[in-house]
Amino acid sequence: MQSHARVVVIGGGNMGAGVLYHLAHMGWTDCVLLEKSELTSGATWHAAGLVSRMVGGQSLGAMHDYAVDLYKKIEAETDVGVSWHNCGSLRVATSPDHMDWINHIRDAVLARGQQAEIISAAEVASLNPLYDVEAAGVLGAIYTPDDGHVDPSGTCQAMVKGARQQGAKVIRKCRVTHTRQLPSGAWQVVTDQGTITAEHVVNAAGYHARQLGAMAGLDLPITTMLHHYVVTDAVPEFEDMAHEIPVTRDDHFCGYIRREQGSALIGLYDKQDPQAVWLDGCPWDSANELFEPNWDGITPWLENCFERMPALMNRGIKRVVNGGITYTPDGAMMLGPAPGLRNYWLACGATVGIAWGPGAGRALAQWMIEGSADVSTRAFDPRRFGIWADAEYAHKRAAEDYTLRQAMPYPQHQRDSCRGIKTSGAHDRTASLGATFEEAGGWERPRFYAPEPLSWRRSSAFEQVAAECQAVRQRVGLSDLSAFAKFHIEGPQAETWLNAVCANHMPRAGRTCLTLLLNRKGTIEGEATIARTGPDSFYFVTGAPSERRVWDWLTLHCGVPMDDVLITNATDKTGILALAGPRARDVLAACTSDDVSNDALRWLGCKELTVADTPVLALRLSFTGELAYELHASNAQLGALWDALWAAGQSHAIAPFGTKALDSLRLEKFYRGGHELANDASHKDVGQERFAATDKAFIGRDAMLARAPQSRIALLALEGEDTDALMGEAVFKGGKPVGSVTSAAYGHTVGQSLAIAFLTEDARQPGTDLDVSILGRRVKARVLPEAPWDAKNERLKV
Structure with missing residues (x-):
């Protein structure tokens, strides 16, 4: 041998x-x-x-x-x-x-x-x-x-x-x-x-x-x-x-x-x-x-x-x-x-x-x-399972999956076995309000606040999601977004190291940034929100299913030495509540003596607060397109934090909202999600050039600059009633397939069914008329020139 x-x-x-x-x-x-x-x-x-x-x-x-x-x-x-x-x-x-x-x-x-x-x-x-x-x-x-x-x-x-x-x-x-x-x-x-x-x-x-x-x-x-x-x-x-x-x-x-x-x-x-x-x-x-x-x-x-x-x-x-x-x-x-x-x-x-x-x-x-595959490997990556996927979990879930081999995979379907592996400190509060939960990286995450029958079309939950969206757009909504991975990164060389690993520049003190992480092929290895919490300390947040994958990328695979850099995983110990809507500041101010005015905590800012006797790291971020705060706190204290915000919001008709409403709100803003930001796409393909600097060295920079766009995303407005896409539908131009849908939702505020699709260059120009194949019908669609809701980002900056 x-x-x-x-x-x-x-x-x-x-x-x-x-x-x-x-x-x-x-x-x-x-x-x-x-x-x-x-x-x-x-x-x-x-x-x-x-x-x-x-x-x-x-x-x-x-x-x-x-x-x-x-x-x-x-x-x-x-x-x-x-x-x-x-x-x-x-x-x-x-x-x-x-x-x-x-x-x-x-x-x-x-x-x-x-x-x-x-x-x-x-x-x-x-x-x-x-x-x-x-x-x-x-x-x-x-x-x-x-x-x-x-x-x-x-x-x-x-x-x-x-x-x-x-x-x-x-x-x-x-x-x-x-x-x-x-x-x-x-x-x-x-x-x-x-x-x-x-x-x-x-x-x-x-x-x-x-x-x-x-x-x-x-x-x-x-x-x-x-x-x-x-x-x-x-x-x-x-x-x-x-x-x-x-x-x-x-x-x-x-x-x-x-x-x-x-x-x-x-x-x-x-x-x-x-x-x-x-x-x-x-x-x-x-x-x-x-x-x-x-x-x-x-x-x-x-x-x-x-x-x-x-x-x-x-x-x-x-x-x-x-x-x-x-x-x-x-x-x-x-x-x-x-x-x-x-x-x-x-x-x-x-x-x-x-x-x-x-x-x-x-x-x-x-x-x-x-350094990466030509197809998205997110669904197959072994690191989608955490340490909670032990032998008992593997057996029970495998047996359940076996029973589903020839069953209809309804888009709302969730597995029944081995639930509740990770729950936030506010879980019993959201459950008492009637939340339907979905899994994300082992976490239980509120999807919306009503039961939902299994269907390929709009269900009775449609109106409930509309009400949740309306609350966020017109008043204030509260959401449990604890299902994220959270890392603390600190040390004398933390900024230098992060600048070498991440495509965007690191933020200055009291600020946040959104950044891509690229691989040596120049495609997207991950994305993260990073808040600078001190001269040599940063708080790094990414999607829950990416916890192990991104952790491995940072600590094992990116190839940048971690001299004088310490990274700790705070995922399970930290919960997140999102407060969003025109009245969000009023609710937050009622629960803290700290200054949360626009001058004190501006858009994309971060600040340590005490909210209802709970230490909180507040990030002025918004995935909804409205004035919003992400409140990161000890998971053990998240229930009390929810109670205080909920009580303060009663005079403003506060409402809980889940991820289904968040999808509707983000598509109205043309915000990219995980289905777009995957390893088969580059920053150019997804229109994220502003999150990838060209004036510094980082992993994947040269490949990124050399890589020509393959197909690129566009936002489509679909015509007609009950024309919501799911994901994966074919898009046609003049009868010829030109792309596929990656995300879709009904935009309850703008009154349009929306879809994000990867398209060939000749099909993605604003105003282009297309067709989307949805459940056997060809639905007319048009490429939008910009986000249909607050394209200038005025509402989230107030």
Whole structure:
């Protein structure tokens, strides 16, 4: 065995093969893949092999698209067969909500420039004659013709051969027994065949990823769940068809069906009693392992399948596959840097590794080599989970996610298990006012103050959100915004260090700034509000889901030495209340003897106050576009602070407001959010040039200046009633796709449905007429020249 390599990839399934293939094709050929048994012997070999473009979301959808494209051509490159079956895919709809869902998926597929169409029940019957559309009550279906299925072992072997052709190496029957990081930063990978020292390690160990991670001190929230598919005896009806039936998905039987040679392959998810295995760790000698069928669990779903396709009812079952699939708590893979470690990367927790492997491998290779991926990796970044995502959390959330595999992902849906991990000191106050909560980085955050039914369209909460917005615009609103990450940064070199890390200049004493953090590719690694609280002290605030990621960036990955700089994490100990609206100063003044006049605390200023006997750091910031104060205080005292402000606000008809109202208010101001400020965009793409200085050196500056805009954002006003976008919808100009929606909300103050979209340059000029595809309708839209509410920022400066 060789003693050194640039990269060691651990795990010979489709995820590891995807990483190795793309590292080698991008020029890092000194890479070694280690597999403890044979390639594909974990979850890959028994996969059903489905690959579909029928996916919502820009980033994950782009990965699926890439997999389809690669599988079509990799045989020619490697001469290894992958058995690509271009049969297409269907998902049937049997209710109006189903129709909204599949229309929303179609909108997202179209936004990526791919093919998707909504077809009738008669067309479903023509494509899959076995499916009884009349008995099922099919209203329609989404059809993506450029989908199919592959031989999963073939895809893995093809990518491995493609990597070998570039110079990468593969060692089979080589079990990793330990990993340790040397003082130099290099990694020693100890195996039963010897030790390799590598600059980078990639954990793509599938079933064993959690155990392998534990060797490096990680606690990865990955659980293995069991999933069945059955293969029937031969289906004679297939022989009479001139085409192969599309892969057909139907949540009535909670699964999918496709042709497997002359038989039918039926995949089933037992959502009533999901089964986890290996909670104490997968045996190291496990290879090509299957489990006994759980007939009691899957029989009801098989019966539902036979209701839909009665021709299969009398066919025998010749094979049952009950194998493990890895799940994370939210169902998304873990792709990116491991929390707290340098040059240790994760490509694991993949639920559909055949469809994800190529795109994930390409994204991770770009990240490792270039400093960032071409697609946003925020949803997959392993550091989205905090230390609270322990083994119990991982198991319970994975089981819940399993039950949602074929369920409608309503935009309002929140997980039920493991709630209340992080709550602010004001949580019981907001709960008593009727808040509906959402999760953000483990925190419970008020969404709005009413119940909300699940729907793809406006719900009964629409009027409540309007009332919350009205309170902020006309009177005063109070919001619990504790779900942010908060760091204290101090020391003699704190300002110098922050100026080297952040794109904006650091503020002077008593002031704040908004800044971007760029990576060496010149795209957005993060964003933050920074307040200068003393000559050598700063207070750094960023989004709650970014806590671990930004912490790692500052302390491990940015590459700027932290000499004479101390950073401490105050996230859990500090809460935030936002007081916003024309009467906000009146309410605050009633609770403090400190001077909070405009002269004493101006816009973008910060000041230490005592409010209702509570020490507070007040930031004069506004994400609402109104006079506002962010009050940062001890979380333990936040409830008392809420009580005082609430009591003082009664004479001004104070009202609570949540994040749904905040979205409406921020879109009226054309403020960017997390969906815009991601690693696939530059400051130019999002129109944030004023937050990135050009007259100082900082990380990513040269790449930022050299980078040409890709697509850039614009604010759209949509016409008509009930035309609110969700996210991911396609935008058209003259019938041609020119972009996609990243954020949307109804602007209750301006009386317009608004959307932020990334658009091609010819489509983003003010006044340009466009169309947005929303739930099956083409809605007229126009590019706005500026924010429709207080474009000159007069209201928030008073």
